[in-house]
Amino acid sequence: MHYAIIAAGDGSRLTNEGIELPKPLVKINGETLIDRLIRIFNENHAESISIIINSTKPQLVEYMAQLSQKEKNIKLISASTPSSVHSFYKLREHISGRFCLTTVDTVFDEKEFAEYIGTFEQNKTYDGMMGVTAYIDDEKPLYVKTVENGKIEGFYDKYEDGIKYISAGIYALNPIALEVLDRFMQSGQSRMRNYQRALVAEGLNLYAYPFGKVIDIDHKTDIEKAEKIVRHV
Numbered sequence: 001m002h003y004a005i006i007a008a009g010d011g012s013r014l015t016n017e018g019i020e021l022p023k024p025l026v027k028i029n030g031e032t033l034i035d036r037l038i039r040i041f042n043e044n045h046a047e048s049i050s051i052i053i054n055s056t057k058p059q060l061v062e063y064m065a066q067l068s069q070k071e072k073n074i075k076l077i078s079a080s081t082p083s084s085v086h087s088f089y090k091l092r093e094h095i096s097g098r099f100c101l102t103t104v105d106t107v108f109d110e111k112e113f114a115e116y117i118g119t120f121e122q123n124k125t126y127d128g129m130m131g132v133t134a135y136i137d138d139e140k141p142l143y144v145k146t147v148e149n150g151k152i153e154g155f156y157d158k159y160e161d162g163i164k165y166i167s168a169g170i171y172a173l174n175p176i177a178l179e180v181l182d183r184f185m186q187s188g189q190s191r192m193r194n195y196q197r198a199l200v201a202e203g204l205n206l207y208a209y210p211f212g213k214v215i216d217i218d219h220k221t222d223i224e225k226a227e228k229i230v231r232h233v
Contacts, residue, residue, distance in 0.1 A: 001044065001045045001046060001047060001097075001098065001099070001100065001117060001121065002046070002047055002048050002049075002050070002095055002096060002097050002098065002099040002100075003041040003046050003048070003049045003050070003099060003100050003101075004049070004050040004051070004088070004091045004094075004095055004099055004100070004101040004102075005034070005037055005038075005049065005050070005051045005052070005101075005102060005103070005104050006052055006084050006087045006088060006091070006101070006102070006103045006104065007023070007024045007034060007051055007052060007053045007054070007060075007103070007104035008052045008053055008054045008055075008079060008080070008081050008084075008087045008090075009023060009054065009084070009103070009104075009105075010054065010056075011023035013218055013219055014026070014217070014218070014219065014220060017219060017220040018220065019220055021059070022054065022057040022059055022060040023104065023105055023217065024053065024060055024064075024104045024105075025059065025060060025063060026105075026217060026223065028107060028217075028223065028226050028227055028230055029227050029230050029231065033104050033105060033107075033217065034051070034064070034067075034104055035067075036107075037102070037104060038067075038071060038074070040110055040113060041100075042071075042073075043110075043114070044113070044114055044117045045117075045121075046073055047073065047097075048073050048074075048075055048094070048096075049071070049073055049074050049075070050074075050075040050077070050091045050094040050095055051064065051074060051075070051076055051077070051091075052077040052078075052079060052081070052087045052090050052091050053076070053077070053078055053079075054078075054079075054080060055078040055079050055080050056080055061078055064076055064078075075094040077090055077091065077094070082190075083190055083191065083192070084103060084192045085181075085184075085185075085190060085191060085192045085194075085195050086185075086190070088101065088181065088192070088195075089181060089185050092178055092181060092182075095178065096175070097175065098120070098121075098172070098173070098174055098175070099172070099173060100117065100120070100170070100171065100172045100173075101170075101171045101172075101173065102131075102169055102170045102171065103169055103216070105216050105217035105218070106168070106169045106170060106214065106215075106216055107214065107215050107216075107217065107226040107229055107230065108131070108168065108170065108211055108213075108214045108229070109211065109212055109213070109229060109230075109232070110230075112211050112212060113170075113211075116129070116131060116170070116172070116209050116211070117172065119209060120172040120209075123207075125205065126174070126205055126206075126207055127173070127174045127176055127177065127199075127204035127205045127206060128171065128172060128173040128174060128177055128199065128204060128205070128206040128207070129172045129206070129207050129208075129209050130144065130152060130167065130168075130170070130171055130172075130196070130206055130207070130208055130209065131167075131168035131169070131170030131171070131172075131209055131211050131214065132144050132146075132165035132166065132167060132168050132208040132209065132210055132211065133165060133166060133168045133210065133211045133212065133213065133214045134164055134165055134166075134210070135212065135213040135214065135215075136166055137213075137215055137222075137225065138166065138216065139218070140157070141166040141167070142155055142156070142157065142166055142167040142193045142196070143155070143156040143157070143158065143159055143160065143163045143165070143166055143167075144156075144163065144165045144166060144167055144208055145160065145162070145163050146164065146165065146208045149207075150207045150208050150209075151205065151206070151207055151208075152200060152206040152207060152208055153200070154197070154200055155167070155193055155196045155197050155200065157193070165208060165210065167193075167196070168211050168214040169214070169216060170211070170214070171196075172209075176204060177199060177204065180195075180198055180199055180202050180204065181195060183198075183202075184198045212229075213229050214229075215229060
């Protein structure tokens with residue numbers, strides 16, 4: 001299994017709230033966000049872990065350069081990109097086979113994640129399995145509409161009747177999704193949620209996998225919430 005981490009954001013909201021560390025180095029229960037993801041991925045059969053970091057963060061660049069010397073399966077890119085989907089596109093050349101992509105600030109339960117990866121590895125016919133959650137703690141959630149068997153019918157910016165879930169920001173995908181990414185970027189489109197809509201529009205078989213609580217670390221208050229998820233409080 002191959003993994004990819006988008007860690008190239010600016011983290012301006014945390015900075016404005018007094019957090020001086022680059023977001024990937026923020027700690028949850030004593031473990032940095034980036035270290036936590038790398039550990040979890042390695043525990044779930046990581047052949048490679050491709051990571052893009054923000055080249056304007058010297059502390060992060062130095063930290064990751066040292067870490068990549070120790071972790072031989074890490075493929076590191078240092079760049080400045082305008083959005084998460086542009087970061088994904090930068091990672092694209094280092095990703096092969098079936099893979100799982102997430103952002104560095106996504107915090108989830110480790111056991112649930114292991115079950116999620118195991119399910120994806122067993123279901124070879126799926127083009128993608130998207131992590132979803134019924135827990136909404138997001139300023140601009142992406143609503144995920146599913147049919148009875150869990151197949152994803154669409155992604156929406158606003159709630160519609162019958163929708164149970166929002167995107168958890170965890171994407172397990174087949175290589176065909178990279179072909180869609182190429183066409184998506186070449187057409188001049190942007191935003192990760194629009195890329196997900198493109199996957200549906202091109203007829204890929206996408207299925208929703210429900211997680212419990214999943215949170216993104218956007219604000220200082222999210223750190224405490226994330227620690228509760230990790231500690232199962």
